[in-house]
Amino acid sequence: MRSRVTPLFNETQIATRVKELGELITRDYAGKDLVVVGLLNGVFPFFADLVRAIDLDPDLTFMQASSYHGGTDSTGEVVIKKDMDRPIQGRHVLVLEDIVDTGLTLHKVRNLLMDREPASLAICTLLDKPSRRKVPVQVEYIGFEIEDHFVVGYGLDIDGKLRNLPYVGVYQP
Ligand code: 5GP
Numbered sequence: 349m350r351s352r353v354t355p356l357f358n359e360t361q362i363a364t365r366v367k368e369l370g371e372l373i374t375r376d377y378a379g380k381d382l383v384v385v386g387l388l389n390g391v392f393p394f395f396a397d398l399v400r401a402i403d404l405d406p407d408l409t410f411m412q413a414s415s416y417h418g419g420t421d422s423t424g425e426v427v428i429k430k431d432m433d434r435p436i437q438g439r440h441v442l443v444l445e446d447i448v449d450t451g452l453t454l455h456k457v458r459n460l461l462m463d464r465e466p467a468s469l470a471i472c473t474l475l476d477k478p479s480r481r482k483v484p485v486q487v488e489y490i491g492f493e494i495e496d497h498f499v500v501g502y503g504l505d506i507d508g509k510l511r512n513l514p515y516v517g518v519y520q521p
Contacts, residue, residue, distance in 0.1 A: 349445035349510060357492060362474075362502060362516065365491045366394070369472060370401025372489060373442065380440045382406040382466075385432055387413060387457065390446035390503040394474045394491075398444060404444075409434045413453050421508060422444065426456040441466040446503045447475040451485040458485065475499065475516070 357365075384406045386395035391410075399408060412430035431442030441461060448454055454471055459468055472489035479496050498521075500506050510519070 349452055349506070351511065352520045353510065354516045354520065355515050356494065356497070356499060357516040359442070363397070366397045366506050367401050369489055369491060370398055370403070372381075373398075373411050373472070374401075374403045377402075377440060377442070378381070379405055380465070381438075382397075382442060383466075384408050384438045384442045384444060385434075385461075386410045386444045387453070389444070390505065391444050392511075393503045394446055395444050398435070407434060407439075409424055411457065413457055416448065416455050417449075426452050428456070428460065434465045436461065436464050438467050440468045441470070443469070443471045445471065445473040447477065447499070448473045448485065448487055449477050450482040452483060454485045454487070455483045462521075474502070475504075 350434045382404060386397060388410050389412070399406065409432045411432045412427070414429050426500055443457060445454060458469060469485065470488040473487055474491040476487060476490045476493045477496055478493060497518040499516050500510040500519045501516045503511050504516065505511045506519055
């Protein structure tokens with residue numbers, strides 16, 4: 349499978365950008381009660397690396413929203429499969445995502461979390477594919493903007509595989 353992957357961002361490029369994002373977030377949330385919510389499954393390497401680059405003591409938790417049922421295209425239907433286990437009313441919430449594509453997932457998650465009246469809500473994604481957007485979604489922190497490619501690695505999968513690649517690459521079916 350790996351032979352079908354053309355590297356896009358290597359480990360050093362990712363680590364450098366994650367460190368920069370960690371510094372920005374540290375500066376922006378200093379002195380605030382921060383809850384960092386990772387969107388499973390794809391976020392796990394980015395979450396692990398980014399939270400260690402944040403020089404604060406955030407409350408860490410996860411949610412799972414799903415719009416893909418295998419393959420390389422979205423069904424458009426977003427289901428919350430696992431909710432977070434933290435109260436967020438009056439707290440500053442930062443949602444971490446692996447990639448923003450159509451925007452449907454984050455649109456749904458943002459609306460759901462806003463109903464719980466956080467003090468603020470921001471989104472941080474490793475990758476952004478703005479050309480694929482179906483609904484507008486505000487994203488405060490972006491690692492890398494990419495073209496309309498199907499990418500794998502560093503958490504991103506194809507049918508559950510290749511999440512463990514330490515770099516991000518374009519998958520050729
Ligand atoms: P959206 O709801 O923005 O269309 O999609 C968000 C989710 O779709 C991401 O969290 C990710 O699971 C999946 N996704 C979107 N684009 C890609 C891609 O290029 N590669 C992989 N592996 N997953 C993607």
